[in-house]
């Protein structure tokens with residue numbers, strides 16, 4: 001007889017969502033979190049996209065700590081001296097409230113409390129070392145030498161999957177599996193944010209950046225999201241490019257981003273209040289561990305469920321949905337947990353956007369993390385814009401001629417531009 | 429703002445009796461790339477007169493150095509219990 005029906009490792013969005021669903025289904029659930037309180041170990045931008053949480057907490061937006069709703073979304077290329085952006089402001093987007101800007105420190109604590117309210121047993125400040133496997137079946141978890149038993153375990157430990165690694169259930173991570181995220185939270189008065197980012201006090205600005213100005217092969221994206229009275233500024237940098245470069249400190253990429261003229265003026269007079277770093281799954285299908293086994297299921301970042309195409313970075317919604325689907329799988333197989341019954345988790349993921357997105361966008365990282373997207377594109381766009389707006393009292397050229405000159409001056413052939421552009425459009 | 433100043437914004441509960449990450453100085457002594465020094469976002473790995481110096485106290489538990497070191501020197505575990513970095517915002 002096990003001590004718990006289910007043990008959930010990690011009270012991030014994946015784990016807490018799973019625990020709520022399980023507790024609602026009448027299960028005896030232990031939710032274990034190493035941070036005390038939950039959220040104190042976690043790092044995100046963060047925009048939570050979509051409304052998945054309503055499946056377990058029906059009117060969640062009423063009580064959740066939401067900083068602002070995205071009403072202005074930008075995607076921008078930064079070159080050394082320029083910014084080329086697509087800016088989308090929309091009243092429909094405002095009404096749909098699709099993007100909720102959150103601070104994980106507050107949000108995770110709130111969500112874990114919801115799990116507790118639903119009847120899960122929440123213990124914090126406890127670090128699980130590994131799964132306990134007996135005769136090929138997971139029978140519980142090990143914590144500082146003690147074994148806690150359960151019929152099933154949901155692994156929701158996030159992007160640095162020590163439990164899976166320690167249990168021999170996935171190889172160590174490599175440069176291609178993850179990118180390095182670095183983030184700063186900067187204090188700015190609410191009214192300054194409203195004015196500077198042209199939003200009202202409910203509305204928010206969220207922007208992704210391609211850092212085309214970085215030299216020596218370094219590839220990194222950037223983001224800036226407005227909270228109520230702070231701004232989240234961060235980068236997500238490729239580890240294999242950092243390694244190939246061999247002479248740039250990761251924290252200096254963050255430093256260069258915040259010093260960029262078009263970022264600097266956005267955070268002017270801001271007071272830095274926190275520095276943070278965390279891994280971001282980037283490898284897609286190729287990096288995924290086995291998602292289930294006899295007695296366990298893997299969810300969220302631990303399963304490498306994230307999506308990024310340079311325009312958005314999403315992982316929290318994938319975590320929530322995979323957590324709920326893992327819980328459903330266990331609920332449907334109460335009393336008959338086995339590798340075979342739990343395999344239905346994968347079917348559920350395939351029928352949802354979680355795995356379908358990963359399949360649809362398989363290989364997208366070859367586009368988002370390419371020199372074409374991150375270096376050539378911004379430079380060409382910059383040349384085109386400059387030729388169009390730098391009025392020198394000369395006869396004007398057609399856009400195609402301008403583009404062609406820009407392509408050439410950036411050392412590229414027109415045919416290369418077309419084939420790279422086509423590949424990019426197809427993958428995105 | 430310097431990295432040292434940024435790190436000073438952070439709160440930690442430091443476990444003085446247990447270093448959750450350790451390195452093997454013999455391996456580091458012959459390391460050709462010292463990639464840990466460049467990869468660690470918290471400046472825990474530094475070169476002092478050519479010798480690798482590692483301090484776990486500023487670690488934010490990201491896991492990067494375990495990937496960065498391709499020479500088998502880093503032994504990586506999570507801090508015990510609730511020790512380590514305590515983010516306010518995260």
Ligand SMILES: Cc1cc2nc3c(=O)[nH]c(=O)nc-3n(C[C@H](O)[C@H](O)[C@H](O)COP(=O)(O)OP(=O)(O)OC[C@H]3O[C@@H](n4cnc5c(N)ncnc54)[C@H](O)[C@@H]3O)c2cc1C
Nearest residue numbers: 010012013014034044045046047128158181300301315316
């Ligand atoms: C810089 C950055 C920006 C991002 N921006 C966005 C964004 O804007 N929008 C978005 O949707 N996603 C974003 N993401 C991705 C998003 O943060 C993740 O996809 C999401 O947090 C995954 O949720 P999770 O529950 O799977 O893992 P986590 O949120 O990492 O939660 C895992 C939990 O498990 C706990 N834990 C880990 N190991 C143990 C253990 N051994 N014992 C006990 N507890 C343990 C941790 O403390 C943590 O609470 C961003 C990520 C980064 C790093």
Ligand code: SF4
Nearest residue numbers: 456459463464497501
């Ligand atoms: S930890 Fe690894 S990468 Fe760093 S100096 Fe030692 S051997 Fe080299």
Ligand code: SF4
Nearest residue numbers: 468487488490491493
């Ligand atoms: S885990 Fe991250 S912060 Fe800690 S020493 Fe390694 S690279 Fe540095």
